[in-house]
Amino acid sequence: MPITNHNLWRAKANDTFVSSPLKGNLHSDVVIIGGGYSGLSAALHTAQQGMSVHVLEACTVGHGGSGRNVGLVNAGLWTPPDEVETILGQVAGIKLNHALAAAPDLVFSLIQQHQIECHPLRHGTLHCATNSAGLRQLKQRLAQQVKRNAPVTLLGASNTEQRTGSNQFLGALLDPRAGTLQPLNYALGLAHAATNAGAVIHTQSPALTYHHNGQHWLVTTADGSVTANKLIHATNAYDTLSTPNTAFTSVHYAQFATRPLTAQQRKIILPNGEGCWDTNQVMSSFRVDESGRLIIGGVGSLDGKAKHTHINWAHRQLKALFPHITEYEFEYMWSGRIAMTTDHLPKITRLGNNGIRLYGYSGRGIGPGTTFGKAAATWAMTGNEDHLPIAITEPKPESYIGLKTAYFDMGATLSHWLGRRY
Numbered sequence: 185m186p187i188t189n190h191n192l193w194r195a196k197a198n199d200t201f202v203s204s205p206l207k208g209n210l211h212s213d214v215v216i217i218g219g220g221y222s223g224l225s226a227a228l229h230t231a232q233q234g235m236s237v238h239v240l241e242a243c244t245v246g247h248g249g250s251g252r253n254v255g256l257v258n259a260g261l262w263t264p265p266d267e268v269e270t271i272l273g274q275v276a277g278i279k280l281n282h283a284l285a286a287a288p289d290l291v292f293s294l295i296q297q298h299q300i301e302c303h304p305l306r307h308g309t310l311h312c313a314t315n316s317a318g319l320r321q322l323k324q325r326l327a328q329q330v331k332r333n334a335p336v337t338l339l340g341a342s343n344t345e346q347r348t349g350s351n352q353f354l355g356a357l358l359d360p361r362a363g364t365l366q367p368l369n370y371a372l373g374l375a376h377a378a379t380n381a382g383a384v385i386h387t388q389s390p391a392l393t394y395h396h397n398g399q400h401w402l403v404t405t406a407d408g409s410v411t412a413n414k415l416i417h418a419t420n421a422y423d424t425l426s427t428p429n430t431a432f433t434s435v436h437y438a439q440f441a442t443r444p445l446t447a448q449q450r451k452i453i454l455p456n457g458e459g460c461w462d463t464n465q466v467m468s469s470f471r472v473d474e475s476g477r478l479i480i481g482g483v484g485s486l487d488g489k490a491k492h493t494h495i496n497w498a499h500r501q502l503k504a505l506f507p508h509i510t511e512y513e514f515e516y517m518w519s520g521r522i523a524m525t526t527d528h529l530p531k532i533t534r535l536g537n538n539g540i541r542l543y544g545y546s547g548r549g550i551g552p553g554t555t556f557g558k559a560a561a562t563w564a565m566t567g568n569e570d571h572l573p574i575a576i577t578e579p580k581p582e583s584y585i586g587l588k589t590a591y592f593d594m595g596a597t598l599s600h601w602l603g604r605r606y
Protein backbone atom coordinates (compact mmCIF):
# COMPACT_ATOMS: atom_id res chain seq x y z
CA MET A 185 0.00 0.00 0.00
CA PRO A 186 1.49 3.41 -0.90
CA ILE A 187 2.25 5.73 2.01
CA THR A 188 0.02 8.73 2.35
CA ASN A 189 1.44 12.23 2.09
CA HIS A 190 -0.15 13.15 5.42
CA ASN A 191 0.95 14.45 8.74
CA LEU A 192 0.48 11.82 11.46
CA TRP A 193 -0.04 14.47 14.13
CA ARG A 194 -2.84 16.11 12.13
CA ALA A 195 -4.45 12.75 11.35
CA LYS A 196 -4.48 11.83 15.06
CA ALA A 197 -5.25 15.31 16.45
CA ASN A 198 -7.72 15.61 19.33
CA ASP A 199 -9.68 18.28 17.46
CA THR A 200 -9.28 21.05 14.93
CA PHE A 201 -9.85 24.06 17.18
CA VAL A 202 -12.67 25.72 15.33
CA SER A 203 -12.88 29.49 15.65
CA SER A 204 -14.19 32.28 13.52
CA PRO A 205 -12.05 34.45 11.25
CA LEU A 206 -11.59 38.05 12.27
CA LYS A 207 -14.42 40.30 11.10
CA GLY A 208 -14.74 43.98 11.91
CA ASN A 209 -12.49 46.36 13.77
CA LEU A 210 -11.51 45.34 17.28
CA HIS A 211 -9.30 46.71 20.01
CA SER A 212 -7.28 44.86 22.63
CA ASP A 213 -4.30 45.34 24.90
CA VAL A 214 -2.21 42.89 22.91
CA VAL A 215 -2.37 41.53 19.37
CA ILE A 216 -0.45 38.38 18.50
CA ILE A 217 0.27 37.21 14.97
CA GLY A 218 0.79 33.43 14.72
CA GLY A 219 -0.95 30.46 16.36
CA GLY A 220 2.00 28.21 17.20
CA TYR A 221 3.67 27.59 20.57
CA SER A 222 5.16 31.10 20.76
CA GLY A 223 1.95 32.96 19.97
CA LEU A 224 -0.28 30.63 22.00
CA SER A 225 1.95 30.66 25.07
CA ALA A 226 2.07 34.46 24.81
CA ALA A 227 -1.74 34.53 24.50
CA LEU A 228 -2.29 32.20 27.46
CA HIS A 229 0.04 34.13 29.74
CA THR A 230 -1.19 37.60 28.73
CA ALA A 231 -4.81 36.54 29.23
CA GLN A 232 -3.93 35.02 32.61
CA GLN A 233 -2.54 38.40 33.65
CA GLY A 234 -5.88 39.99 32.86
CA MET A 235 -4.98 41.64 29.57
CA SER A 236 -7.25 41.48 26.55
CA VAL A 237 -5.61 39.66 23.67
CA HIS A 238 -6.43 38.71 20.08
CA VAL A 239 -4.46 36.09 18.17
CA LEU A 240 -4.51 36.11 14.39
CA GLU A 241 -3.62 32.78 12.79
CA ALA A 242 -3.33 32.60 9.00
CA CYS A 243 -4.51 28.97 8.74
CA THR A 244 -5.25 26.64 11.63
CA VAL A 245 -3.73 26.32 15.09
CA GLY A 246 -0.44 24.43 14.68
CA HIS A 247 -0.28 24.92 10.92
CA GLY A 248 3.44 25.74 11.21
CA GLY A 249 6.29 23.95 12.94
CA SER A 250 4.16 23.44 16.05
CA GLY A 251 1.98 20.92 14.23
CA ARG A 252 4.74 19.17 12.28
CA ASN A 253 7.75 18.65 14.51
CA VAL A 254 9.32 15.53 16.01
CA GLY A 255 7.93 16.21 19.47
CA LEU A 256 11.23 16.18 21.39
CA VAL A 257 10.93 18.51 24.36
CA ASN A 258 14.60 19.29 24.92
CA ALA A 259 16.35 21.30 27.59
CA GLY A 260 18.53 24.07 26.17
CA LEU A 261 19.37 24.67 22.56
CA TRP A 262 21.07 22.62 19.88
CA THR A 263 24.04 24.97 20.31
CA PRO A 264 26.06 23.77 23.34
CA PRO A 265 25.87 26.07 26.39
CA ASP A 266 29.56 27.15 26.30
CA GLU A 267 29.06 28.34 22.74
CA VAL A 268 25.90 30.22 23.71
CA GLU A 269 27.94 32.10 26.32
CA THR A 270 30.73 32.79 23.83
CA ILE A 271 28.30 34.21 21.28
CA LEU A 272 26.20 36.30 23.68
CA GLY A 273 28.77 37.08 26.35
CA GLN A 274 28.75 35.45 29.77
CA VAL A 275 25.93 37.28 31.51
CA ALA A 276 23.49 37.12 28.61
CA GLY A 277 24.57 33.57 27.72
CA ILE A 278 24.01 32.31 31.27
CA LYS A 279 20.58 33.97 31.30
CA LEU A 280 19.49 32.26 28.07
CA ASN A 281 20.99 28.90 29.11
CA HIS A 282 19.16 29.04 32.45
CA ALA A 283 15.84 29.98 30.89
CA LEU A 284 16.01 27.20 28.32
CA ALA A 285 17.36 24.53 30.67
CA ALA A 286 14.08 25.03 32.55
CA ALA A 287 11.95 24.97 29.38
CA PRO A 288 10.83 21.31 29.71
CA ASP A 289 9.67 22.08 33.27
CA LEU A 290 7.49 24.85 31.88
CA VAL A 291 6.09 22.69 29.06
CA PHE A 292 5.29 19.67 31.24
CA SER A 293 3.83 21.83 34.01
CA LEU A 294 1.53 23.63 31.54
CA ILE A 295 0.42 20.25 30.23
CA GLN A 296 -0.40 19.13 33.74
CA GLN A 297 -2.00 22.39 34.81
CA HIS A 298 -4.29 22.59 31.77
CA GLN A 299 -4.83 18.84 31.44
CA ILE A 300 -3.55 18.89 27.87
CA GLU A 301 -3.98 15.48 26.26
CA CYS A 302 -0.83 15.24 24.19
CA HIS A 303 0.76 11.99 25.41
CA PRO A 304 3.53 13.65 27.37
CA LEU A 305 6.32 11.27 28.34
CA ARG A 306 9.19 12.61 30.38
CA HIS A 307 11.56 9.71 29.98
CA GLY A 308 14.42 11.74 28.57
CA THR A 309 16.01 12.11 25.18
CA LEU A 310 19.03 10.31 23.74
CA HIS A 311 21.59 12.11 21.59
CA CYS A 312 23.18 9.14 19.84
CA ALA A 313 26.80 8.96 18.60
CA THR A 314 27.07 7.47 15.11
CA ASN A 315 30.91 7.43 15.05
CA SER A 316 33.96 8.27 17.15
CA ALA A 317 33.83 11.97 16.21
CA GLY A 318 30.21 11.99 17.40
CA LEU A 319 31.22 10.33 20.66
CA ARG A 320 33.92 12.97 21.21
CA GLN A 321 31.31 15.65 20.58
CA LEU A 322 29.00 14.05 23.18
CA LYS A 323 31.82 13.94 25.73
CA GLN A 324 32.38 17.66 25.24
CA ARG A 325 28.67 18.34 25.62
CA LEU A 326 28.60 16.17 28.74
CA ALA A 327 31.47 18.14 30.33
CA GLN A 328 29.62 21.40 29.64
CA GLN A 329 26.39 20.07 31.14
CA VAL A 330 28.08 18.58 34.22
CA LYS A 331 29.77 21.96 34.81
CA ARG A 332 26.25 23.39 35.03
CA ASN A 333 24.98 20.62 37.33
CA ALA A 334 22.64 19.29 34.65
CA PRO A 335 21.63 15.67 35.37
CA VAL A 336 22.94 14.44 32.00
CA THR A 337 24.80 11.11 31.65
CA LEU A 338 26.75 9.42 28.87
CA LEU A 339 25.60 5.87 28.14
CA GLY A 340 27.93 3.26 26.66
CA ALA A 341 27.21 1.36 23.45
CA SER A 342 25.49 -1.62 25.07
CA ASN A 343 23.29 0.52 27.31
CA THR A 344 22.37 2.61 24.26
CA GLU A 345 21.51 -0.55 22.37
CA GLN A 346 19.32 -1.74 25.24
CA ARG A 347 17.42 1.52 25.27
CA THR A 348 17.12 2.11 21.53
CA GLY A 349 17.03 -1.42 20.17
CA SER A 350 19.78 -0.50 17.70
CA ASN A 351 23.44 -1.51 17.78
CA GLN A 352 24.43 1.33 15.45
CA PHE A 353 25.58 3.76 18.14
CA LEU A 354 28.81 4.09 20.11
CA GLY A 355 26.98 5.74 23.00
CA ALA A 356 24.36 8.33 23.81
CA LEU A 357 23.86 11.37 25.99
CA LEU A 358 20.78 10.84 28.16
CA ASP A 359 19.02 13.98 29.32
CA PRO A 360 16.29 13.05 31.82
CA ARG A 361 14.96 16.62 31.92
CA ALA A 362 13.63 16.12 28.39
CA GLY A 363 10.80 14.06 26.92
CA THR A 364 8.34 13.63 24.07
CA LEU A 365 4.79 14.63 23.26
CA GLN A 366 2.24 14.77 20.42
CA PRO A 367 3.25 18.20 19.14
CA LEU A 368 0.02 19.30 17.48
CA ASN A 369 -2.09 18.23 20.45
CA TYR A 370 0.17 20.30 22.69
CA ALA A 371 -0.48 23.35 20.45
CA LEU A 372 -4.22 22.68 20.43
CA GLY A 373 -4.17 22.32 24.22
CA LEU A 374 -2.41 25.67 24.57
CA ALA A 375 -5.04 27.22 22.29
CA HIS A 376 -7.87 25.87 24.45
CA ALA A 377 -6.11 26.97 27.64
CA ALA A 378 -5.57 30.46 26.19
CA THR A 379 -9.23 30.69 25.17
CA ASN A 380 -10.37 29.53 28.61
CA ALA A 381 -8.21 32.26 30.11
CA GLY A 382 -9.97 34.85 27.95
CA ALA A 383 -7.82 35.15 24.81
CA VAL A 384 -9.63 35.35 21.47
CA ILE A 385 -8.09 33.30 18.66
CA HIS A 386 -9.10 33.93 15.06
CA THR A 387 -8.08 31.17 12.65
CA GLN A 388 -8.08 31.60 8.85
CA SER A 389 -7.15 35.22 9.50
CA PRO A 390 -3.84 36.04 7.87
CA ALA A 391 -2.47 39.40 8.98
CA LEU A 392 -1.82 41.36 5.81
CA THR A 393 -0.19 44.49 7.19
CA TYR A 394 0.84 46.00 10.48
CA HIS A 395 2.07 49.42 11.44
CA HIS A 396 2.28 51.72 14.46
CA ASN A 397 0.24 54.87 14.01
CA GLY A 398 2.01 56.75 16.78
CA GLN A 399 -0.45 55.59 19.41
CA HIS A 400 -1.38 51.99 18.66
CA TRP A 401 -0.50 49.06 16.50
CA LEU A 402 -2.93 48.45 13.68
CA VAL A 403 -2.96 44.95 12.21
CA THR A 404 -5.20 44.37 9.21
CA THR A 405 -6.71 41.22 7.73
CA ALA A 406 -8.95 40.78 4.68
CA ASP A 407 -12.11 41.38 6.71
CA GLY A 408 -11.06 43.41 9.70
CA SER A 409 -8.40 44.89 11.89
CA VAL A 410 -7.12 44.89 15.46
CA THR A 411 -5.67 47.92 17.18
CA ALA A 412 -3.59 47.18 20.23
CA ASN A 413 -1.02 48.70 22.54
CA LYS A 414 1.41 45.83 22.15
CA LEU A 415 2.25 43.62 19.18
CA ILE A 416 3.85 40.17 19.35
CA HIS A 417 4.82 38.80 15.94
CA ALA A 418 5.26 35.03 16.32
CA THR A 419 5.19 33.45 12.89
CA ASN A 420 8.71 31.90 12.88
CA ALA A 421 9.43 29.79 9.74
CA TYR A 422 5.87 30.10 8.40
CA ASP A 423 5.81 33.88 8.20
CA THR A 424 3.80 35.30 5.31
CA LEU A 425 4.22 38.95 6.31
CA SER A 426 7.86 39.79 5.80
CA THR A 427 8.42 39.03 2.15
CA PRO A 428 11.06 38.56 1.05
CA ASN A 429 12.22 36.83 4.21
CA THR A 430 15.56 38.21 5.32
CA ALA A 431 15.52 36.99 8.92
CA PHE A 432 16.42 33.29 8.77
CA THR A 433 17.25 30.35 6.54
CA SER A 434 14.44 27.84 5.95
CA VAL A 435 15.61 24.28 6.49
CA HIS A 436 13.26 21.44 5.56
CA TYR A 437 12.84 18.36 7.73
CA ALA A 438 10.81 15.26 6.78
CA GLN A 439 9.29 12.47 8.88
CA PHE A 440 8.05 8.97 8.12
CA ALA A 441 5.79 7.02 10.47
CA THR A 442 5.25 3.27 10.30
CA ARG A 443 2.11 1.43 11.23
CA PRO A 444 2.13 0.52 14.94
CA LEU A 445 4.93 -1.94 15.64
CA THR A 446 4.10 -5.37 17.01
CA ALA A 447 4.18 -5.93 20.77
CA GLN A 448 7.34 -7.99 20.29
CA GLN A 449 9.04 -5.16 18.36
CA ARG A 450 7.98 -2.62 20.97
CA LYS A 451 9.75 -4.64 23.65
CA ILE A 452 13.03 -4.09 21.80
CA ILE A 453 12.67 -0.68 20.14
CA LEU A 454 12.66 2.23 22.57
CA PRO A 455 10.74 0.28 25.24
CA ASN A 456 11.11 3.26 27.56
CA GLY A 457 9.97 5.78 24.92
CA GLU A 458 12.94 8.17 24.82
CA GLY A 459 13.11 10.54 21.84
CA CYS A 460 16.36 10.22 19.86
CA TRP A 461 18.48 12.17 17.43
CA ASP A 462 22.01 11.58 16.22
CA THR A 463 25.36 13.32 15.89
CA ASN A 464 25.49 13.21 12.08
CA GLN A 465 26.13 16.51 10.38
CA VAL A 466 22.96 15.93 8.36
CA MET A 467 21.00 15.04 11.47
CA SER A 468 18.30 12.40 11.76
CA SER A 469 15.88 11.45 14.51
CA PHE A 470 13.70 8.57 15.65
CA ARG A 471 11.04 8.05 18.27
CA VAL A 472 7.86 6.07 18.85
CA ASP A 473 4.42 7.55 19.39
CA GLU A 474 1.84 6.44 21.93
CA SER A 475 0.43 3.77 19.63
CA GLY A 476 3.86 2.33 18.93
CA ARG A 477 4.54 3.80 15.49
CA LEU A 478 8.22 4.23 14.73
CA ILE A 479 8.88 7.71 13.35
CA ILE A 480 12.11 8.31 11.42
CA GLY A 481 13.09 11.89 10.54
CA GLY A 482 15.78 13.57 8.49
CA VAL A 483 16.65 16.84 6.80
CA GLY A 484 14.85 17.29 3.47
CA SER A 485 11.62 18.36 1.87
CA LEU A 486 8.86 16.10 0.58
CA ASP A 487 7.46 18.90 -1.55
CA GLY A 488 10.24 19.03 -4.09
CA LYS A 489 11.99 16.89 -6.66
CA ALA A 490 14.07 15.04 -4.06
CA LYS A 491 11.01 13.51 -2.38
CA HIS A 492 11.81 9.97 -3.53
CA THR A 493 15.44 10.28 -2.51
CA HIS A 494 14.28 11.07 1.02
CA ILE A 495 11.68 8.27 1.03
CA ASN A 496 14.31 5.76 -0.10
CA TRP A 497 16.70 7.08 2.55
CA ALA A 498 14.04 6.58 5.25
CA HIS A 499 13.64 2.93 4.25
CA ARG A 500 17.42 2.38 4.30
CA GLN A 501 17.74 4.22 7.61
CA LEU A 502 15.06 2.11 9.26
CA LYS A 503 16.61 -1.12 7.97
CA ALA A 504 20.10 -0.06 9.08
CA LEU A 505 18.97 0.93 12.58
CA PHE A 506 16.58 -1.95 13.12
CA PRO A 507 17.46 -4.82 10.76
CA HIS A 508 15.23 -7.11 12.86
CA ILE A 509 12.17 -5.25 11.55
CA THR A 510 11.65 -7.23 8.40
CA GLU A 511 8.05 -6.29 7.76
CA TYR A 512 6.83 -2.75 8.10
CA GLU A 513 5.06 -0.04 6.17
CA PHE A 514 5.33 3.73 6.34
CA GLU A 515 1.78 4.95 6.74
CA TYR A 516 2.36 8.69 7.06
CA MET A 517 4.97 11.11 5.81
CA TRP A 518 5.18 14.88 6.02
CA SER A 519 7.72 17.66 6.17
CA GLY A 520 8.05 21.13 7.63
CA ARG A 521 10.25 24.21 7.69
CA ILE A 522 12.69 25.15 10.43
CA ALA A 523 13.76 28.80 10.90
CA MET A 524 17.55 28.58 11.25
CA THR A 525 19.61 31.62 12.18
CA THR A 526 23.30 31.88 11.33
CA ASP A 527 24.42 31.50 14.95
CA HIS A 528 21.59 28.99 15.62
CA LEU A 529 20.29 31.17 18.46
CA PRO A 530 16.69 32.37 18.72
CA LYS A 531 16.01 36.08 18.36
CA ILE A 532 13.71 38.74 19.72
CA THR A 533 13.78 41.76 17.47
CA ARG A 534 12.25 45.19 17.95
CA LEU A 535 9.53 46.10 15.49
CA GLY A 536 9.19 49.66 16.71
CA ASN A 537 7.32 51.14 19.58
CA ASN A 538 5.92 48.31 21.80
CA GLY A 539 6.29 45.59 19.20
CA ILE A 540 8.53 42.52 19.18
CA ARG A 541 9.14 39.54 16.94
CA LEU A 542 10.08 36.08 18.30
CA TYR A 543 11.76 33.62 15.92
CA GLY A 544 14.75 31.53 14.92
CA TYR A 545 14.53 28.57 17.30
CA SER A 546 16.68 26.66 14.81
CA GLY A 547 14.90 23.34 15.27
CA ARG A 548 14.38 23.61 19.05
CA GLY A 549 11.07 25.38 19.48
CA ILE A 550 8.81 23.41 21.81
CA GLY A 551 10.50 24.48 25.03
CA PRO A 552 12.01 27.73 23.72
CA GLY A 553 8.83 28.85 21.89
CA THR A 554 6.75 28.24 25.03
CA THR A 555 9.34 30.04 27.17
CA PHE A 556 9.71 33.00 24.80
CA GLY A 557 5.92 33.32 24.52
CA LYS A 558 5.53 33.39 28.29
CA ALA A 559 8.31 35.96 28.64
CA ALA A 560 6.75 38.08 25.88
CA ALA A 561 3.52 38.12 27.89
CA THR A 562 5.34 39.51 30.92
CA TRP A 563 6.99 42.09 28.66
CA ALA A 564 3.55 43.04 27.29
CA MET A 565 2.22 43.46 30.82
CA THR A 566 5.14 45.33 32.37
CA GLY A 567 7.10 46.78 29.45
CA ASN A 568 10.19 45.50 31.27
CA GLU A 569 12.65 43.98 28.83
CA ASP A 570 14.76 42.42 31.59
CA HIS A 571 12.26 39.56 31.86
CA LEU A 572 13.02 38.43 28.31
CA PRO A 573 15.41 35.45 28.07
CA ILE A 574 17.45 37.25 25.41
CA ALA A 575 17.93 40.95 24.76
CA ILE A 576 15.82 42.61 22.09
CA THR A 577 17.95 43.48 19.07
CA GLU A 578 17.27 45.56 15.99
CA PRO A 579 16.22 43.46 12.97
CA LYS A 580 19.35 42.52 11.03
CA PRO A 581 19.00 40.84 7.65
CA GLU A 582 20.89 37.58 7.32
CA SER A 583 22.88 37.17 4.13
CA TYR A 584 22.57 34.60 1.33
CA ILE A 585 19.37 33.07 2.76
CA GLY A 586 18.22 31.54 -0.54
CA LEU A 587 21.65 30.06 -1.16
CA LYS A 588 21.81 28.62 2.36
CA THR A 589 18.39 26.96 1.98
CA ALA A 590 19.53 25.44 -1.33
CA TYR A 591 22.77 24.33 0.34
CA PHE A 592 20.90 22.54 3.15
CA ASP A 593 18.46 20.94 0.68
CA MET A 594 21.20 19.81 -1.68
CA GLY A 595 23.41 18.62 1.18
CA ALA A 596 20.56 16.56 2.64
CA THR A 597 19.60 15.17 -0.76
CA LEU A 598 23.18 14.19 -1.54
CA SER A 599 23.70 12.71 1.90
CA HIS A 600 20.43 10.78 1.70
CA TRP A 601 21.23 9.60 -1.81
CA LEU A 602 24.71 8.39 -0.87
CA GLY A 603 24.17 7.41 2.76
CA ARG A 604 23.83 3.79 3.94
CA ARG A 605 23.83 2.26 0.47
CA TYR A 606 24.61 -1.41 0.41
Ligand SMILES: Cc1cc2nc3c(=O)[nH]c(=O)nc-3n(C[C@H](O)[C@H](O)[C@H](O)COP(=O)(O)OP(=O)(O)OC[C@H]3O[C@@H](n4cnc5c(N)ncnc54)[C@H](O)[C@@H]3O)c2cc1C
Binds near residue numbers: 222244246420553
Ligand atom coordinates in the same frame (compact mmCIF):
# COMPACT_ATOMS: atom_id res chain seq x y z
C1 LIG B 1 9.87 19.00 10.96
C2 LIG B 1 10.25 19.76 12.19
C3 LIG B 1 10.77 19.09 13.29
C4 LIG B 1 11.05 19.78 14.47
N1 LIG B 1 11.36 19.06 15.59
C5 LIG B 1 11.43 19.70 16.79
C6 LIG B 1 11.57 18.97 17.99
O1 LIG B 1 11.58 17.75 18.02
N2 LIG B 1 11.70 19.66 19.14
C7 LIG B 1 11.63 21.03 19.18
O2 LIG B 1 11.75 21.61 20.28
N3 LIG B 1 11.44 21.75 18.06
C8 LIG B 1 11.33 21.13 16.87
N4 LIG B 1 11.09 21.83 15.74
C9 LIG B 1 10.95 23.31 15.82
C10 LIG B 1 9.60 23.73 16.36
O3 LIG B 1 8.57 23.00 15.75
C11 LIG B 1 9.40 25.23 16.07
O4 LIG B 1 10.51 25.96 16.50
C12 LIG B 1 8.17 25.76 16.78
O5 LIG B 1 7.04 25.02 16.42
C13 LIG B 1 8.00 27.22 16.48
O6 LIG B 1 6.78 27.65 17.06
P1 LIG B 1 6.23 29.06 16.67
O7 LIG B 1 4.96 29.25 17.39
O8 LIG B 1 7.28 30.08 16.89
O9 LIG B 1 6.00 28.99 15.09
P2 LIG B 1 4.97 28.09 14.27
O10 LIG B 1 4.55 26.90 15.00
O11 LIG B 1 5.59 27.87 12.91
O12 LIG B 1 3.71 29.00 14.14
C14 LIG B 1 3.69 30.15 13.35
C15 LIG B 1 2.26 30.37 12.89
O13 LIG B 1 2.16 31.66 12.30
C16 LIG B 1 1.18 31.60 11.29
N5 LIG B 1 1.34 32.72 10.40
C17 LIG B 1 2.32 32.95 9.49
N6 LIG B 1 2.12 34.13 8.86
C18 LIG B 1 0.99 34.67 9.39
C19 LIG B 1 0.25 35.84 9.15
N7 LIG B 1 0.62 36.73 8.22
N8 LIG B 1 -0.87 36.06 9.87
C20 LIG B 1 -1.28 35.19 10.83
N9 LIG B 1 -0.61 34.04 11.09
C21 LIG B 1 0.50 33.78 10.38
C22 LIG B 1 1.43 30.24 10.64
O14 LIG B 1 0.29 29.80 9.94
C23 LIG B 1 1.80 29.37 11.84
O15 LIG B 1 0.69 28.65 12.34
C24 LIG B 1 10.86 21.18 14.52
C25 LIG B 1 10.38 21.87 13.40
C26 LIG B 1 10.05 21.17 12.26
C27 LIG B 1 9.49 21.91 11.09
